[in-house]
Amino acid sequence: MIRIDNVHFTYPGAGSPALNGLSLEVAKGEVYGLLGPSGAGKSTTQRILMGLLKGYNGTVDLFGQPIGALGRGLYERIGVSFELPALYLRLTARENLRLFAALYRRPARSADAVLAEVDLADAADQRVETFSKGMKMRLNLARSLLNDPELLFLDEPTTGQDPGRARVTRDLIRRLKAEGKTVFLTTHNMSEAEEVCDRVGFLVGGRIPVTGTPADLKQQYGERVLDVRLQGDATARRFPMDGLGQNADFLALLTGDRVAALHTLEASLDDVFIRATEKAA
Numbered sequence: 001m002i003r004i005d006n007v008h009f010t011y012p013g014a015g016s017p018a019l020n021g022l023s024l025e026v027a028k029g030e031v032y033g034l035l036g037p038s039g040a041g042k043s044t045t046q047r048i049l050m051g052l053l054k055g056y057n058g059t060v061d062l063f064g065q066p067i068g069a070l071g072r073g074l075y076e077r078i079g080v081s082f083e084l085p086a087l088y089l090r091l092t093a094r095e096n097l098r099l100f101a102a103l104y105r106r107p108a109r110s111a112d113a114v115l116a117e118v119d120l121a122d123a124a125d126q127r128v129e130t131f132s133k134g135m136k137m138r139l140n141l142a143r144s145l146l147n148d149p150e151l152l153f154l155d156e157p158t159t160g161q162d163p164g165r166a167r168v169t170r171d172l173i174r175r176l177k178a179e180g181k182t183v184f185l186t187t188h189n190m191s192e193a194e195e196v197c198d199r200v201g202f203l204v205g206g207r208i209p210v211t212g213t214p215a216d217l218k219q220q221y222g223e224r225v226l227d228v229r230l231q232g233d234a235t236a237r238r239f240p241m242d243g244l245g246q247n248a249d250f251l252a253l254l255t256g257d258r259v260a261a262l263h264t265l266e267a268s269l270d271d272v273f274i275r276a277t278e279k280a281a
Contacts (some may be wrong), residue, residue: 001151001182002026002049007058008206009044018044019056020206031173031183033193036203037277042186045203046153049184050080062151076105079144083155085136089129093120093139096128097146104147114142119168133160141169151182158192170196190269194218200269202276210276214269221275222266226250230258238265 002025009019018041026032034042047053048060051067051074060067063077070077087096094111101108115121118138128136137160144152154173158166173183173196187193193200194214201211210217224241230253239250241264253259267275 001028001030001063002032002184003059003061004045004049005059007048007056007060009048009053009056017206019048022058022203022207024201024208024211026182026184028182029177029180030198031177031185031196033185033187033197033200034203035187035190035193035200035273040203040277041206042203043155046155046184046186050074050078050153076147077150079147079149079152081137081141081144081152081154081157083159085140087128087136087139087143090127092125092127093131093142094124096139097143100143101146106147108146109148111142111146114145115139117145117172118142119165134162134165137161138165138169141172149181151184152176154183154185156187156189157185158187158189166192190273194269202273204277210272217272217276218266218269221272222264225265227261227263227265228253228259229261229263231260232258 004022004024007019007022008017010017022041022045024032024034034045036042044053048056049062049067051070062070062074067074088099091099093115097111097114101111112121112124115124118141120135120138120142123131123135128139131139137157141154141157144154157173158169161169170192173185176183177198183196185193185197197214199211199213200217201208212220226239226241226244228237228239228250230237237253239247244250
């Protein structure tokens with residue numbers, strides 16, 4: 001669905017490149033998370049994939065074709081939810097969506113249907129100027145669904161949302177994947193990326209030095225240590241995983257009756273983010 005190969009891009013007047021040999025691939029039906037610190041090149045990557053930035057060196061293909069060959073037809077096939085909502089504040093939610101739906105060549109989905117998907121059906125006739133930031137973000141997401149796109153670009157989709165509303169958005173992303181949609185997600189929320197992404201890539205210095213599934217990366221960057229907690233003892237005891245079956249102290253604990261919990265110490269995706277970006281910086 002997406003293929004970027006050895007892409008370089010430098011903004012006019014900039015002292016260093018925004019993208020410096022970026023390569024990545026995203027399969028059809030995959031939820032891919034592009035993660036990285038501010039200024040790493042995430043927004044630049046998105047703008048290139050949306051056809052908004054030219055002048056790069058390298059290869060960028062969407063839907064198996066060079067992005068330049070898609071022309072205006074690209075926008076009939078993608079949906080975009082920007083981090084900063086672009087909405088008409090004096091129009092209602094339904095009026096906003098009907099206006100945007102009229103821009104597509106093919107028939108769009110109904111405004112009421114997509115409002116229901118983002119839990120805004122009750123606010124359909126409210127002016128957007130009365131919306132909270134989280135409601136505007138959900139309306140922005142609804143707009144990206146109007147043309148039933150094959151590929152969605154979601155930039156910080158749960159910004160400004162409380163945990164309950166954020167869960168609605170994450171559930172929607174999972175439903176989109178189940179329908180065969182491809183989702184290209186950028187976020188600073190590592191828990192969110194871990195929950196919804198099939199794979200993630202850490203963008204540092206304009207390239208991706210670390211990529212993989214969240215589970216594999218957590219195991220790769222975690223410690224091979226077993227944490228043992230005993231009843232009536234607040235202090236955890238830790239044992240190296242290597243040679244655990246021959247560790248006399250560990251085996252002695254297992255034969256007793258005080259073991260309350262056993263946990264392997266895997267890294268969180270936050271830990272992976274910090275270690276991967278520090279190593280590559």
